[in-house]
Amino acid sequence: MNTDLLIEIGTEELPTHAVEPLSLAFAQTLLTLLDQKQIDHQLHYVFATPRRIGLLIKSVASATPAQMIEHRGPPKSAAFNAQGAPTPAAIGFAQRFNIEVQDLATISTEKGDYLIYHQQQAPLATETLLLGLIEQALNGLPIKKPMSWGAHTFKFVRPVHWALVLFGDKIIPGKLFEQKISNQTRGHRFLHNEFITIDKPEHYAKRLFEQGYVVANFAARKNLIQEKMTALAQAHQLHVVVDEDLLTEVTCLVEWPVALLGQFDPRFLSLPPEVISCTLKQHQKTFVLVNAAQQLQPNFISIANIESKDPQQVIKGNEKVVHARLSDAAFFFAQDKKLTLEQQLSKLAKVIFQQNLGTLLDKSERIAGLMPIIAPLLKLDTDTMKHAALLCKADLTSFMVNEFPELQGIMGAYYAHYEQQDALIVSAIREHYQPQGANDTIPYTLSGTALSIADKIDTLAGIFALGKRPSGDKDPFALKRAMIGILRMIIEQQLPLDLKKLFSTALTLQPVTINHDAILSELLTFAWDRLEALLREAQFPAGILQCVTATGCTKPYDMYLRLTALKEFMPKIEALSLASAHKRVNNLLAKQSGDLKQVVNPNLLQEDQEKELAQLIHKQHDELLRLCQQQNYAAALLRLAELKPTLDAFFDKVLVLCEDEALKQNRLALLRQLNALFLIMADFSHLPVAP
């Protein structure tokens, strides 16, 4: 017979980051434990509020199934003596189950016959197992900072005040965290501060909602908040800006959400909208509102946890705090504007970027130092970009960024705009921290892109120069993210930048003595690992990257174009031919040593097939160079594909490692030329095609 199971752990207010994850983890662990015990069950529902971790599982089996357990005893050969009487080993095995040796069965295996016993295991009642399973699930929760309270020795996420475990209509006896298990939950801390008896598990959410002023289901509460905000905003011809993270956080802070509309002094609208949003979101956990034209309005929505006897008092209280916070922000903004970004630079000279890599001013100067090799290729004015580089970190010492670190760059742009810097400089400063993560957009403007690339190149070069490259999962400087950002910007914006040149220059600018070539090579390896990951995401075949790294090309966009052409080319029959030819060439050449002949002597070419190959290589060489310089790699591949019949014939008929040393050396020289020809485009020997 199956019955519903309800579990609720009542706690003091949980940390917001724990509310939903802990409830989900509890459900998942307990369900796994039930499955391990083969206790059948149906759907489950997770409840999560600031004061409760809850779980309802429908139709849980009342017992584990009956089971047959096979125990293996001694081998038959050791179980009976020569007379056929049981040995002590056999008797001992039988005694374990309180039976006689003759009641045991035998089993034949590859290793011989063994005594076995089939033990019938009776079903275990779920209700006797539940407490243990629940304890096990609770103890296994991923609590970031477990705490103790009172004089207890156990720990949990927050002190526990009640425990409800109801299986059908039966209370599971026992204690959890010293709290006697009951069928009673509690209502809202202020609106219904009383016990509520739950008679059936399925009534839980309904009772809490109807009597307790608690919306126990997380998603339902989240939706309710959103609906209430939308309705309230609409009633005032406004639109609420729903920040998903904030909505989740607020859902974790309330059991009975009530949306209240507050106002602030419109004069604060002269502050940058990002500042207002940050202030309201972070400090007050309130939502901002816009009009139909998406302009920020002097209003906010606060989600209270109470149907107040006098909502005006709650609104007035929130307005007062918002006013104080915005006054602070306005004060900071005004203070910051008293100094120009250039004047702020002297403060940057006192902030260490990284030990042994100098101050943030030093870093800014190094970024500027990279501009001569970046700006012209992006058709930007070098001096303007150098100036942007010098100013880009100046906002880090501003009051505002000190208060809201995530406004770095954004505030700098506002200050640059305020002091009438070039528009290119403003956008460069604003965008130069982008992209912040895998899903973040790259800078929209070229000046932002140039500055972002230079900043990240310098960070990578500097940290690698200190020998602090990421290892395993440890990447405290977020260098992987930085490298992926650089590659994405170069490829998506189709920039002709050369990573080797950028890193090489950046390394020479670092204030530490290093083995330049070794670190440069480490940086490039690191770059290609990240590029490999990007290619995998873009459905490129694994291993294809080596085809282009082997050519010595270090321009990511150019590499990307070659790879795209190769990917298209791969299914063709000629691809296989070129790949196997290039592999053979490499094998033959790898075995050679000593003074290698580079030039082919036409007079030593004997066979038609080698003459033809030599002619074709000669004919194709310049054409291929031209096509590759135009980055017309599809056409280049078509040209190379034309080699197929000649190549096939050559390897079919011509013996390269022949007896005659002069002929042999000449043929090897021919292969070297062929190799060089291939490498103008790619190393086909790495092309991941099956022979």
Next chain:
Amino acid sequence: MALYRMDLQTPQTFQDLIFALSHFWAKQGCVILQPYDMEMGAGTFHPASFLRAIGPKPWSCAYPQPCRRPTDGRYGENPNRAQHYYQFQVILKPSPLNIQELYLDSLAAIGIDVKTQDIRFVEDNWESPTLGAWGLGWEVWQNGMEVSQFTYFQQIGGLPCHPITGELTYGLERLAMTLQHVNSLYDIIWAHTPNGPVTYGDLFLHNEQQQSTFNFEKADTTLLFTQFEHFEQTAAKLLEEQLLLPAYEHVLKASHTFNLLDSRHAISVTERQRFLLRVRKLACAIATAYKEQG
């Protein structure tokens, strides 16, 4: 369960607020202490909190404590922030299971109706690098304003706590501003007297102006550095001689000296960490010795 009943006599003045809280917690069995007579950044530095939280002995007390945070000075021009302000501190060891209910009852006792006001417990974990201490808990919000801090100490002076001490810290000015419906802390009525009302500003505005000037502009950094060294050495020496209470007072002096140097921007970011560690090392050594003495 507690009923959060409204007390009929809600405090009208700042001093009434202190009386009401003292009275409430005295009824809960707390020893009502008076402020410690030394500069400190928070009520937690009071030996009745820091030292008494160490070891197994039960202990409950409550006291108002003036706090000094030189960097928070605003020359008396900011309505919410000052370099000298008051906390009301409650220490309950071991923390009773109904500690939140007691706290909410105390709000009722000072005239805060929890069925009208939006009271929230928002996670805020406390850490004091100088005291080698941390705890878990909340800041308590009233209509979006933080009015109290609520902490379960987990570690003090580098030592794990057992039993756990619960600490409640009321921001008296903020509570008074809400209760009295004023927008500046200087407008708080401290007391009604036959000669008329005495405001917080009457008592402390000049102090804020002058102390801010001292903290930010006049404090002699050369002397402060010397004093820091001296307090540190004295604390170490007293610790060796097992004079733990005077040793701890010298840690308090060193800590305040550091705060003054900080407000003079005399300590760079990297040095800052080193100074904090020096204070912390002493605080932890004293805590260990205190525990051993029992």
